[in-house]
Amino acid sequence: MKRIVTLQDISCVGRCSITVALPVISAMGVECAILPTAVLSTHTMFKHFTCKDLSDQIEPISQVWEEEQISFDGIYTGYLASEEQCSQVVRFFDRFGTEDNLILVDPAMADNGKLYAGFKDSFPQAMAQVCAKADIILPNLTEACLMTGTPYQTEYDPSYIHQLLEKLLALGCKTAALTGVSYQTDQLGVAYLTREGKEFSYFTRKCPVSYHGTGDLYSSTVLGGLMRGLNLGDALALAADFVVECIEATSRSKAARWYGVEFESQIPKLCSMVEQHLTV
Numbered sequence: 621m622k623r624i625v626t627l628q629d630i631s632c633v634g635r636c637s638i639t640v641a642l643p644v645i646s647a648m649g650v651e652c653a654i655l656p657t658a659v660l661s662t663h664t665m666f667k668h669f670t671c672k673d674l675s676d677q678i679e680p681i682s683q684v685w686e687e688e689q690i691s692f693d694g695i696y697t698g699y700l701a702s703e704e705q706c707s708q709v710v711r712f713f714d715r716f717g718t719e720d721n722l723i724l725v726d727p728a729m730a731d732n733g734k735l736y737a738g739f740k741d742s743f744p745q746a747m748a749q750v751c752a753k754a755d756i757i758l759p760n761l762t763e764a765c766l767m768t769g770t771p772y773q774t775e776y777d778p779s780y781i782h783q784l785l786e787k788l789l790a791l792g793c794k795t796a797a798l799t800g801v802s803y804q805t806d807q808l809g810v811a812y813l814t815r816e817g818k819e820f821s822y823f824t825r826k827c828p829v830s831y832h833g834t835g836d837l838y839s840s841t842v843l844g845g846l847m848r849g850l851n852l853g854d855a856l857a858l859a860a861d862f863v864v865e866c867i868e869a870t871s872r873s874k875a876a877r878w879y880g881v882e883f884e885s886q887i888p889k890l891c892s893m894v895e896q897h898l899t900v
């Protein structure tokens with residue numbers, strides 16, 4: 621069985637970051653180790669929240685893992701709480717990254733043209749250093765614009781997306797995949813470009829509602845798919861289809877909460893979607 625480690629926060633309530641990555645990646649048949657970077661009472665969309673920074677744990681935990689010769693087939697990072705933490709994650713990549721393992725970075729820090737609460741304007745530059753070391757990065761349009769100094773637009777054409785992907789590759793990553801791409805009002809999708817010039821996009825129907833944490837759900841599913849041996853295009857497509865299933869299930873649910881997507885009820889479907897992809 622493949623083993624990955626994810627470095628991101630634990631938001632105790634709110635269905636994002638580790639509370640999404642752990643169940644989803646495990647359900648996909650991949651061991652999911654965690655390195656919690658902070659503990660929050662909830663994610664930062666709530667009016668009040670506590671946050672205990674765990675930056676000082678990254679070095680000692682890494683040290684012990686190194687002594688124990690623990691290795692990972694994948695390293696996956698999401699929300700990081702500070703610029704200092706971005707530097708620590710870069711050091712972690714230098715320590716545990718190898719020729720054979722995969723580094724996936726979701727620079728979760730912004731949406732709809734704005735940084736999340738609590739980040740300074742200089743934060744995207746620190747996150748760009750994390751992206752520079754990745755095999756695959758998965759920013760949304762806002763994050764891509766902030767890291768590349770590109771004006772954020774809500775209307776654009778395929779050449780704008782292509783240029784944005786080129787600028788993301790120039791940060792240093794091997795493959796850049798942009799989420800939240802939409803050329804038609806009823807479609808939403810993902811577009812990627814590799815250093816070798818391979819380009820691909822995949823679109824699903826666009827749901828009329830949106831929920832918090834779907835970016836984390838998307839990245840976790842992509843990573844699980846890649847670890848199970850899917851190629852990147854298939855992993856991106858599987859994850860997009862799964863997120864749509866989760867959003868639709870949430871919008872049908874009378875008990876749904878405002879703060880996250882009800883992915884739990886869709887886990888059996890995820891397992892069969894993975895098996896279907898593997899048997900094609």
Ligand code: PXL
Pocket residue numbers: 629631636637660662663664665699728736832833835836
């Ligand atoms: O979903 C990304 C995310 C993760 N962790 C925390 C967040 C957010 C988004 O707001 O606040 C703590």
